[in-house]
Amino acid sequence: MNDCERFFLKINRKYLIADLIAMAVFTVFGGGWLIAVIFYAVSIEVCGMNYLLVLHFSGDDGDALNLAKTLPIERRVFYRSYIKMMVLQTAVSSAVYATGTVIGNVYGLRIPFLPDFLLPSGTMLSTLGYYALILCLVLWVFIIMSGFPNRCSAIKRSMLIIGTIYIPIVFEVFYLLFLVIAGLILQKSLTYQVFAGISVAALFAMAAVFGIFVKRNLKKFVTK
């Protein structure tokens, strides 16, 4: 673990603890509700922005990025740690939520105190439907939001876009991947597996776009 990763964990300690508590609660009550995904999106956004803001990695112009650039951190490492920690947080959250969903459905641990439409679906199809819908909404809101701070630097805007738009896609990839693995373990039907496989492949393609975006942004970040 490098200095930047330790720094990420240190400044987000309180948020990460809250995140763990929330994950435990969501898991006990059935796992991957849509509300859990929204909570997750907000949580990861808070942690990511906190990482950037504490080091003053923000400002209305490019030369206002003082503290982060005076610290003995290689910019490449600073940037990579940002992506790495957010993806790691995503992986852990989605694994926990997916496990919670599976356990909830198989063993009936789910406590239906929320309206039906907020409960995790028992089938891959409706789960995907829920998540696709919410993802679209979240993406549109964030696309509009990330366009608002038009006075901020291109780098900050790119960082915001990574945090707010692309990371939820990675979440989807992980979430579905874990569901597929769970499906395999539980020996679900062939149709289920084929459908899930196609979904995961599509999401991997989206993740590849994310990868290209991250790489291009890294180049911009290191040279500006």
Next chain:
Amino acid sequence: MSNILEVNGLCADVGRFSLKNIDLVLEPGTIMGFIGKNGAGKTTFIKTILDIIPKKSGTVKFFGKSVAEAEKETKSRVGVVFDSLIYPQSYRAKTVKNTIAAFYKDFDDAKWRRLMQKFELDEKMKLNEYSKGMQMKFQIVMALAHNPDLLILDEPTAGLDPVARTQFLDMLYDIISNDCKSVLFSTHITSDLDKIADYITMIDGGQIIFSRAKDEMLDHYALVHIEKEKADERVKSMFLGFHETSSGLEGVMKKVLAQSLDCVKTAKPTVEDIMVYQSMALKQ
């Protein structure tokens, strides 16, 4: 031993402002005053050498290495103080220290505490509860606590009232003389440099106007007052820069030239005199 800082042919563009072909050398163990009026390019130069602003061309080497070559190593050996607080203001001083210290291998906790006490700063207070003077002191403490080989100060006294400025400078001189190896001190308040600078570099319009040893420079020039009727065109051309008063002309010229003139009053110039008249000359 390599130079602490070596800048060659540095050019950078920031909006409409440009740094033009800057060469500068800071030798080990020296204190360089970096002077120029507001908007001359002091902060842009500092941000460019620190790689905060991208450079267009030229090379910048700290301790013989470029920032790109050894970013972590060079930056861990440089302490920077800007004219405004760069730390998160909603954090307590101690929290900021704990957060930032993790990045420095040589961060000295005991020294940080000692300096906090010396500057009478409460480590439990949030930075936004500090006055402007206290915030500058805190930046100095943070910059010195990791034992830098080079301290870069960008107008640390700007915005301080005279009392806070004097207090701040006294403590700073005390620390610099005991502690720091090399200093690049940017300011437009040149009297800040009178006590400590070994070299003076002046920048104007993004170009270096001169860079030389302070004492040699002060010996080289004379502050001259000459009566109006004796100030003909030949005499005016001898001035580095001058302004007209009701009784005559006052300005700076080379000491040897002043000695060749009759009936002139001369005095030893200050760094400020040279900066002011040099700026006037550039304007004229």
